[in-house]
Amino acid sequence: MKSPSSRPAGRRSRLSRALSSRRRHPLAAIAVLVAVLFTCGGAYAALAPSASVSTDAASSTQIDDGKKLFAVGCASCHGLGGEGIVKEDGTVLGPSLIGVGAAAVDFQVGTGRMPMAAPNAQAERKPVAYNDEQIAALSAYVASLAPGPDVPDEEDVDPSAGDVARGGELFRANCAQCHNTTGQGGALSMGQYAPSLTGVSPKHIYEAMITGPQAMPVFNDETIPAQDKQDIIAFLKSVEEEPNPGGLGIGRAGPVAEGLWAWLIGIGVLIGMATWIVTRSSKS
Amino acid sequence: MSAIVNGAGKVVDFVDERITASNWLKRNIRKVFPDHWSFLLGEIALFSFILILLSGVFLTLWFKPSMAHIVYDGAYTPLRGTGMSEAYASTLELSFEVRGGLLMRQVHHWGALVFLAAMSAHMLRVFFTGAFRKPREMNWLVGVTLLFLGVATGFTGYSLPDDLLSGTGLRIIEGGMLAIPVVGTYLSWLLFGGEYPGDDIVSRLYPLHILLFPGLIILLVTVHLMLLWYQKHTHWGGSGKTNKNVVGAPFWPVYVFKAGGFQFIVFGVIILMAATIQINPVWFWGPYDPAVVSAGTQPDWYVGFLDGALRVMPPWEPEIFGYPLTLSVLIPAIILPGLILTPLALYPWIEQYATGDRREHHVLDRPRNQPVRTGIGVAFITFYLQLWIAGGNDFFATVLDIPVNWITRFIQFGLIVLTPLSFWVTKRICIGLQRRDRDTLLHGRETGVIMVSPSGEFSELHEPLDPHSAYDLAFRERQLPIDPGPATDANGVPNPSYKANRRRARLSRFYFGDVVQKPTAEELEAAQHHELERGDRQQELTSGQQ
Amino acid sequence: MSAKSEDMNGHSSSEIVASDRESTPASTSHEADPIADPGLHHPPPRLTDVDPKAERRAERQVAGMFSLASILLVLSIVAYIVFEIAPDDPDDGVSVGDVQISNFTLGITLGLATLLIGLGAVQWARALMKSPELVHERHELRSDDNIREAALADFETGTEETGFGRRKMIRNSLLGSLALLPLPAVVLLRDLGPANGPSPVDAKETTIWSEGVRVVTDVTFQPIRAADLELGQLVNAMPETFEDLPDHGPERINARAKVPVMVIRMAPEELHVAEGRENWHVDGIVAYSKICTHVGCPISLYERTTHHMLCPCHQSTFDLADAGKVIFGPATRSLPQLPLAVDGEGYLIAQSDFHEPVGPTYWER
Structure with a gap:
């Protein structure tokens, strides 16, 4: 990166390598955004001026717009009709989207997980590639393929209407095993992970529960009713906004981080002090 | 000034007339304490322990060691209405309803982490400098016991608040006990008062945590300090500092002020940590519920190596006589601590056996001058650190963005390969440093000035060492492996102890076979002669150029 | 004191070690050091030893630290009173932000105060105390042979007086009862587990x-x-x-x-x-x-x-x-x-x- 003028071709290959192996690098997100803008967004902008999209739910023009967007940005992995693509060796390039519903699309595209830069074990949260109207159009299109969970209403996900204490109990019983006690996230097997829930919008938390994105299981409204989900959202937003009364939170990550701090700061500073104590004051 | 002396004099009068105190005082008040930063590691442990005692007493005034079920209605609203134990509720009360309560909790916990870290660092210092050798083997044993008691106190304390992390820790203890052959099931039954978790364990750990373990620690710390006082502190050898004297500042006043001051510094640093860095926020973890677990479940750092060992063990469970022997738990949870503590406790005698050295040692070894001991120490650290990393493998997987399974596999491999490798590398480094010391002694210090002789030969100008530095470098023993002696004596009669001697000689060769000896007086003289000649030649060259 | 330290330096370490070697045949050996002991290296005097101005400065420094500590200790009491954590209405519950402020102010004042007391005391010793570097002799920790023998003899006399070796019956019965003593202590722990209910298995x-x-x-x-x-x-x-x-x-x-x-x-x-x-x-x-x-x-x-x-x-x-x-x-x-x-x-x-x-x-x- 230090010699940008040398060879543009070399720079491109470095970029693509970065895309394939270092997707969680901060630069990768920007690179993905750029790539997406060029391949899909740019093409879409040429096809349909955004101002024409109506906000009415699932109008036929919206579905049509969604279909066009889908063909450009999603069909290469999920198939033209959203039926999914399975390669000859049996690996799934993109799963079928028939019946996943608008909620799944709103979550996956709305958190930037889709479109993915390349098929991978787990999609990352990254800057969103589409604007709100485009996401609504894509959702409407996928929802039109087969019935599935819908995007929740604003009042269903309002944290202020939830019971924080009850939400905490539900969260610890159903979610903390992967996302940790205050939603910091954690490691799963074979390089998968449960992402941090900090900064995730209530709507997306709700959608994740009803659709089960990536490795996450489904928690539908029959077993965890809407009110319970609202309580969980209320708990998450409460701990997110709650200050750390003891000082620096050090990630609320528990004993390993605390042990590192005890050695580095505690023992480190005290050894520094010990070195000062045994030296004589300045010589004449 | 004289007022102070007069006042003290009255006290001394009173005490002296009853227990002949002046006699002792006269001999001890100017006792010499040598200065080196590494001698203060034990003090950090002592002072942080005092702070733990003080903050701990404060905590006991509010904490309720009871597992009775209550529904929380205290000040922390996000948990109101949640069922929990009184122990957890009183921890919340301390954190949110007692001014300074959270501070004391954090002082207590940071203090405990620093206490154990300081003990470990102190023990490593004693090991690497050979301060455990005769006559200090007893104090080494006391130290090993203190470390064990420290871990025990720490772990019982970790278990008291009855939060999700502490309860999960106890569950793992239960699993470890169940793996003990024959009696495991019953031991666990007795400890928990029936099935796990019962409602007794917190009130049973409480007296261990606040009375038995700290009481034993206080007792052994007293013994530790009395032995130290009687045997006098070790010091670094060098010019004027020998095995027969001790050089340093007097106890009164310099040591009293420095150590006393350091006590307040340790207090200050830990309190400042407690003021600014949050530790163990139990209100986030939630009350203990045996049906629930959170991601990122790890123990405090000093138990981390055991948890790591549990994580990297292969799933071994052979059957013996129809009973399962759960080696995958038994080895890391029960056998490994014994495998670490026993050689650690016995090390002074192991080394004594190998070296045949039964003399008193008051001068410390530079770690490089004991390549094998240093290698063993570093290998142990490598082993321990890998287990510790394994104990937080999910944390490191998240932070470093690598699959947790890879970390586990890497450490399984590393424990077997990196541990001996680190021994070998350390030993080679030590021997390299010894060789450099020897060269410096023989040829003087490298100046970095390169000379070219008329014949085109390059050489670096060496400056002779000043006598103090030269003496300090040469101040160490010549270490020769033991000779096992002949297998038969002059008359052909076999020596009955030859086999034992040979075994011992082999071990001794392992310790000292490769060390680089310091130069003899003759070698030194010859080298100096050579350097002088070269210097003369160079002088001639320079004067010739002029 | 200085006379004594010179006295000590008179002993060269090689002499000490040579005598050691005779007492125990060891694998490691000290032979005559290749370089003679040049004696204790005395560091140069401190600035505060020679410059009265520097001495006064150091004195002010130390006094300043102690005084600042006093101020901070008073402030910690002020912080305790001013930064309440109890909510005005108990139904509201605590404000976590208030706890944060209370914890921080109390901790910073108390922590800095103790730290300054410590730094002041150490600085006093480092810069101002005139104590010289002392050399004390060590003595071999082993007791004199005569005393060791005498102690052992006294023990033998005492043992003889008990008749421990001859009176085998009372000796063995005592040992037997002592061996049984721990058993009740262990048995008493039985009721740690519940008396009734199903067996652990x-x-x-x-x-x-x-x-x-x-x-x-x-x-x-x-x-x-x-x-x-x-x-x-x-x-x-x-x-x-x-x-x-x-x-x-x-x-x-x-x-x-x-x-x-x-x-x-x-x-x-x-x-x-x-x-x-x-x-x-x-x-x-x-x-x-x-x-x-x-x-x-x-x-x-x-x-x-x-x-x-x-x-x-x-x-x-x-x-x-x-x-x-x-x-x-x-x-x-x-x-x-x-x-x-x-x-x-x-x-x-x-x-x-x-x-x-x-x-x-x-x-x-």
Whole structure:
């Protein structure tokens, strides 16, 4: 990166390598955004001026717009009709989207997980590639393929209407095993992970529960009713906004981080002090 | 000034007339304490322990060691209405309803982490400098016991608040006990008062945590300090500092002020940590519920190596006589601590056996001058650190963005390969440093000035060492492996102890076979002669150029 | 003092070591040092020793630190009073921000105050105290041979006076009683475990699951209709009978440590049904114990796409599509499966208790 003028071709290959192996690098997100803008967004902008999209739910023009967007940005992995693509060796390039519903699309595209830069074990949260109207159009299109969970209403996900204490109990019983006690996230097997829930919008938390994105299981409204989900959202937003009364939170990550701090700061500073104590004051 | 002396004099009068105190005082008040930063590691442990005692007493005034079920209605609203134990509720009360309560909790916990870290660092210092050798083997044993008691106190304390992390820790203890052959099931039954978790364990750990373990620690710390006082502190050898004297500042006043001051510094640093860095926020973890677990479940750092060992063990469970022997738990949870503590406790005698050295040692070894001991120490650290990393493998997987399974596999491999490798590398480094010391002694210090002789030969100008530095470098023993002696004596009669001697000689060769000896007086003289000649030649060259 | 230290330097270390060598034949040997001991290296005087100005400056420094500490200690009391944490209305609960301020102000004032007292004391010693560097002689710790012999002789005399060697009967009876002394102490611990109830082994083999017990959601205790579960669904569940257990006493919490299950729906074709378990699932709905077979952490880190169940404590990984078999980590046994069925109303019920003990391996298993 230090010699940008040398060879543009070399720079491109470095970029693509970065895309394939270092997707969680901060630069990768920007690179993905750029790539997406060029391949899909740019093409879409040429096809349909955004101002024409109506906000009415699932109008036929919206579905049509969604279909066009889908063909450009999603069909290469999920198939033209959203039926999914399975390669000859049996690996799934993109799963079928028939019946996943608008909620799944709103979550996956709305958190930037889709479109993915390349098929991978787990999609990352990254800057969103589409604007709100485009996401609504894509959702409407996928929802039109087969019935599935819908995007929740604003009042269903309002944290202020939830019971924080009850939400905490539900969260610890159903979610903390992967996302940790205050939603910091954690490691799963074979390089998968449960992402941090900090900064995730209530709507997306709700959608994740009803659709089960990536490795996450489904928690539908029959077993965890809407009110319970609202309580969980209320708990998450409460701990997110709650200050750390003891000082620096050090990630609320528990004993390993605390042990590192005890050695580095505690023992480190005290050894520094010990070195000062045994030296004589300045010589004449 | 004289007022102070007069006042003290009255006290001394009173005490002296009853227990002949002046006699002792006269001999001890100017006792010499040598200065080196590494001698203060034990003090950090002592002072942080005092702070733990003080903050701990404060905590006991509010904490309720009871597992009775209550529904929380205290000040922390996000948990109101949640069922929990009184122990957890009183921890919340301390954190949110007692001014300074959270501070004391954090002082207590940071203090405990620093206490154990300081003990470990102190023990490593004693090991690497050979301060455990005769006559200090007893104090080494006391130290090993203190470390064990420290871990025990720490772990019982970790278990008291009855939060999700502490309860999960106890569950793992239960699993470890169940793996003990024959009696495991019953031991666990007795400890928990029936099935796990019962409602007794917190009130049973409480007296261990606040009375038995700290009481034993206080007792052994007293013994530790009395032995130290009687045997006098070790010091670094060098010019004027020998095995027969001790050089340093007097106890009164310099040591009293420095150590006393350091006590307040340790207090200050830990309190400042407690003021600014949050530790163990139990209100986030939630009350203990045996049906629930959170991601990122790890123990405090000093138990981390055991948890790591549990994580990297292969799933071994052979059957013996129809009973399962759960080696995958038994080895890391029960056998490994014994495998670490026993050689650690016995090390002074192991080394004594190998070296045949039964003399008193008051001068410390530079770690490089004991390549094998240093290698063993570093290998142990490598082993321990890998287990510790394994104990937080999910944390490191998240932070470093690598699959947790890879970390586990890497450490399984590393424990077997990196541990001996680190021994070998350390030993080679030590021997390299010894060789450099020897060269410096023989040829003087490298100046970095390169000379070219008329014949085109390059050489670096060496400056002779000043006598103090030269003496300090040469101040160490010549270490020769033991000779096992002949297998038969002059008359052909076999020596009955030859086999034992040979075994011992082999071990001794392992310790000292490769060390680089310091130069003899003759070698030194010859080298100096050579350097002088070269210097003369160079002088001639320079004067010739002029 | 200085006279004494010179005196000490008179001993060259080689002399000391030479005498040592004679007393114990050792493998390591000190021979005459190749370089003579040049004697103690005295550091140059400190600035405060020679410059009165520097001395006064150091004095002001130390006094300043102590005074500042006093001010901070007073401030800590002020902080205690000013930064209240009790809410105005107890119903409101505490403001966590207030606790943060209280903790920070109290800690900073107390911490800095103690730190400054310490720094001041040390600086006083470092810069101003005139104590010289002292040299004290060490003495061999071993007692004089005569005294050792005399001590041993006294012990022998005393032992002789007891007749310990001759009076074998009283000696042996004393040793016998002393040997028995610890036994009552151990026996007294028996009642640490409950006197009544099932034996530890029996308790491990049964749970409150039994035929026809409905499976209900954890926390909310709602029965689960099989038809309501979607593919990829995870439900953390309990037996219906759990809710009736009393809040107080150990029974409820002990059950919680044994009975929790996770109910999962996967496509029936993804399921490798083990022999003898053909009717344990309901259209791909399976239930497994949440208690890890390694050391008992409750696990439910279920990965929908791979059917892996990961334990967050020690990373044992189980394949729930394949009878809960261990595929990674230290666990040695599969997760116990709870046989499921549906009742007349379509709700999930247990066919029976677990067919094997839940949780970690134990000896009698």
